[in-house]
Amino acid sequence: MNENVTDHSCLARLETPEELSRRGFLEKLSIGLAGFCAAVVGVPLIGFVIAPLFRKVPEQWVTLGKVGDFQVGKTVSVTVVNPSSLPWAGVTAKSGVWLRRDSETSFTAFSANCTHLGCPVRWIEGAELFMCPCHGGVYYKDGKVAAGPPPLPLIRYGVRVEKGEVKISSVVVPITTTL
Amino acid sequence: MKWLFKAVWLWLDDRVGISVLLKPMKHIAPHDAKWWYVFGTATMIAFIVQVATGVALAFSFIPSSSQAYETLVFITNDAPFGNFLRGLHYYGASAMVLMIGAHMAQTFLFGSYKFPREMTWATGVLLLSFTLGMGFTGQLLRWDQTAAWSVVVAAEQAGRVPLIGNALAHFILGGETIGGATLSRFFAIHVFVLPGIMFAFIGLHLWLVLRHGISEPPVAGKVVDPETYRKEYEELLEKSGRPFWPDLAWRDVIFGTALILAVALLAFFIGPPALDKPPDPSVLDADPRPDWYLLWYFALLALMPAKIEGYLMILVPLFIGMLLLITPVLNHKGERASSRRPWAIAVVLLSVIMIGSLWIAGQRSPWSPNFQALPLTEKVIGASSGPPFAGGQLFHDKACLNCHLIQGFGGRRGPDLTYIGDKLTRDNIVIRIVNGGGNMPAFGSSLKPQELDALVAFLESRKRPIRPQDQVPPAQK
Structure with missing residues (x-):
């Protein structure tokens, strides 16, 4: 390796006040322009990345099935396909909800997400309990917490019967917040 | 040939500064x-x-x-x-x-x-x-x-x-x-x-x-x-x-x-x-x-x-x-x-x-219910008919077994109930099942009276077997 490569890291001669002043201006200009360029690229970039936060999904009622498909008193898991999912969502466009036919005309739909940390709760028919496999959360048939760490009852979705079909309001993952 | 390689290396090293880059290794x-x-x-x-x-x-x-x-x-x-x-x-x-x-x-x-x-x-x-x-x-x-x-x-x-x-x-x-x-x-x-x-x-x-x-x-x-x-x-x-x-x-x-x-x-x-x-x-x-x-x-x-x-x-x-x-x-x-x-x-x-x-x-994960728990056998239940047997079956069907162990079978979320008959009286067992408590759900509203009776009969029967040496002769009673 040639060790005689010139060191260009600093200027050997003294600079005039004009040179210093010009340099100060050029420094500010360059830093300012770099900041401007960063903003031109950065603002849309950040906007693109955080866009899902602002993507408002209109409330849509999703059909779960005909009223006659469900037995009175039975709680069953029903698959819902998210109507506003992206075309490449594949199986992830699906969600599961727990639906109970309480009477001839009324239904209750529970979110399948445990309010502790979102794991899928299972309905245990014999015990009439929802149980969570992750941290042992247990809920009664009305969704109230029976045991374990869940801070809230199971979230209920709106249900309505329209033209003989059972429909629920759009399915989202309910987020339990602290403050 | 060797001189050619050396010349190429020296040229590259001079233009790229490979030795300088690698210097920190030394x-x-x-x-x-x-x-x-x-x-x-x-x-x-x-x-x-x-x-x-x-x-x-x-x-x-x-x-x-x-x-x-x-x-x-x-x-x-x-x-x-x-x-x-x-x-x-x-x-x-x-x-x-x-x-x-x-x-x-x-x-x-x-x-x-x-x-x-x-x-x-x-x-x-x-x-x-x-x-x-x-x-x-x-x-x-x-x-x-x-x-x-x-x-x-x-x-x-x-x-x-x-x-x-x-x-x-x-x-x-x-x-x-x-x-x-x-x-x-x-x-x-x-x-x-x-x-x-x-x-x-x-x-x-x-x-x-x-x-x-x-x-x-x-x-x-x-x-x-x-x-x-x-x-x-x-x-x-x-x-x-x-x-x-x-x-x-x-x-x-x-x-x-x-x-x-x-x-x-x-x-x-x-x-x-x-x-x-x-x-x-x-x-x-x-x-x-x-x-x-x-x-x-x-x-x-x-x-x-x-x-x-x-x-x-x-x-x-x-x-x-x-x-x-x-x-x-x-x-x-x-x-x-x-x-x-x-x-x-x-x-x-x-x-x-x-x-x-x-x-x-x-x-x-002892806090997680055991969803794979199989029904208890007659041998584990210790009966093949009657209320204790029905209770043993209900113990599985009502998901008690998801959280409790009986002779090593079941879940570990709640206490091991293998010998619960030695520890709790009938009344206490009933109260626990009906009202729940601690980290146990109340089953009062989901059990029929006969189901509760059967479950209690099963749990009461869960006693440690008496060894021959522990048996007290009738004369000393």
């Missing part, structure tokens, strides 16, 4: 920085394995919510070396976590975080957090049922961050639920964002190692005094220092080779973690568990007091991270030898014991 280091010092390089070697295998996997992996699972099935079952590569990537990640832990423990025990290497330690702590972030996001890219539900768990956890929790959760999910936008975000974070940040921080970490030098092994009684340390260190290197390459680096090379061999053998003989079911969120019989390096935190989430868990979930990791970051600020001079810092040994031991215990707890 920096002078303490001669006695031996086997304890190999963990840092080993971490970097594991990182390089991750980058190389990750790039290779990306040739076939499609980060789309609808196709990723199929590409993983292809990589695992059909692609030449695909299964092996997945194994290398998985065990490489495990090796990286283990090595960074060992490197950190060694640095802490040797007091190497003290003046003037405070920022070397701080950048290392940040690298630890990025490594765990890589581990978690990597598990999610294994886009199966566990991965999909783990995203929900991550979003729920982020939701507990005060004020911005909801926004953070939706940022993680890529919307209000899992869908097309979810996986590609984690792919971008795992493959571009975090590795980019890690390259920058590894560069900074290495620069700081060169700037402040590799710390000399501590000697009891030789304290760090910021006023004099640098001068003493220079004198030490002057007197007995050795060039890192090759005098000291050969140990790193040998240890690194052993590490890669271990990773390769595990990948070949055990293979990568099996893929779970497809990531279909409508299939609700899922049981998501994190990979082993985050299992201890999974256990912590189950064992925290429920009332303050919302706060602890965020504050505990934040507190640990902050404590690690400011360790050198709290204690930047004085003794380095662990023999004079027994609390340092205690901290490392306690951390290992705590993480180890939580890991074992996470592995066993």
Whole structure:
């Protein structure tokens, strides 16, 4: 390796006040322009990345099935396909909800997400309990917490019967917040 | 010919500056920085394995919510070396976590975080957090049922961050639920964002190692005094220092080779973690568990007091991270030898014991109901008819067995009821079942009177068998 490569890291001669002043201006200009360029690229970039936060999904009622498909008193898991999912969502466009036919005309739909940390709760028919496999959360048939760490009852979705079909309001993952 | 190669090398070296670039490899280091010092390089070697295998996997992996699972099935079952590569990537990640832990423990025990290497330690702590972030996001890219539900768990956890929790959760999910936008975000974070940040921080970490030098092994009684340390260190290197390459680096090379061999053998003989079911969120019989390096935190989430868990979930990791970051600020001079810092040994031991215990707890997950519990046999019930037999069957059908053990069968969430008949009276059993209590649901509204009677009869019959030597002759009664 040639060790005689010139060191260009600093200027050997003294600079005039004009040179210093010009340099100060050029420094500010360059830093300012770099900041401007960063903003031109950065603002849309950040906007693109955080866009899902602002993507408002209109409330849509999703059909779960005909009223006659469900037995009175039975709680069953029903698959819902998210109507506003992206075309490449594949199986992830699906969600599961727990639906109970309480009477001839009324239904209750529970979110399948445990309010502790979102794991899928299972309905245990014999015990009439929802149980969570992750941290042992247990809920009664009305969704109230029976045991374990869940801070809230199971979230209920709106249900309505329209033209003989059972429909629920759009399915989202309910987020339990602290403050 | 030789002269031609030499001429080409000299030309290239002059124009590119290869020798100058490699010069730091020959920096002078303490001669006695031996086997304890190999963990840092080993971490970097594991990182390089991750980058190389990750790039290779990306040739076939499609980060789309609808196709990723199929590409993983292809990589695992059909692609030449695909299964092996997945194994290398998985065990490489495990090796990286283990090595960074060992490197950190060694640095802490040797007091190497003290003046003037405070920022070397701080950048290392940040690298630890990025490594765990890589581990978690990597598990999610294994886009199966566990991965999909783990995203929900991550979003729920982020939701507990005060004020911005909801926004953070939706940022993680890529919307209000899992869908097309979810996986590609984690792919971008795992493959571009975090590795980019890690390259920058590894560069900074290495620069700081060169700037402040590799710390000399501590000697009891030789304290760090910021006023004099640098001068003493220079004198030490002057007197007995050795060039890192090759005098000291050969140990790193040998240890690194052993590490890669271990990773390769595990990948070949055990293979990568099996893929779970497809990531279909409508299939609700899922049981998501994190990979082993985050299992201890999974256990912590189950064992925290429920009332303050919302706060602890965020504050505990934040507190640990902050404590690690400011360790050198709290204690930047004085003794380095662990023999004079027994609390340092205690901290490392306690951390290992705590993480180890939580890991074992996470592995066993006694708080989780046992959904696979089979009906009790007549032999276990101890009857083939009558109320105790009916009660034994109900014990399974009413999911009591999901949480309680009977002769080793069932769940571990609640107490073992094998000999409950010895401990509780009939009335107490009835009260417990009907009203619940503690961590047990009340079954009063879901049991018919005859079902309750049968269950109580079964539980009353659960008594420890009387051994012949314990039997009291009728005359003494």
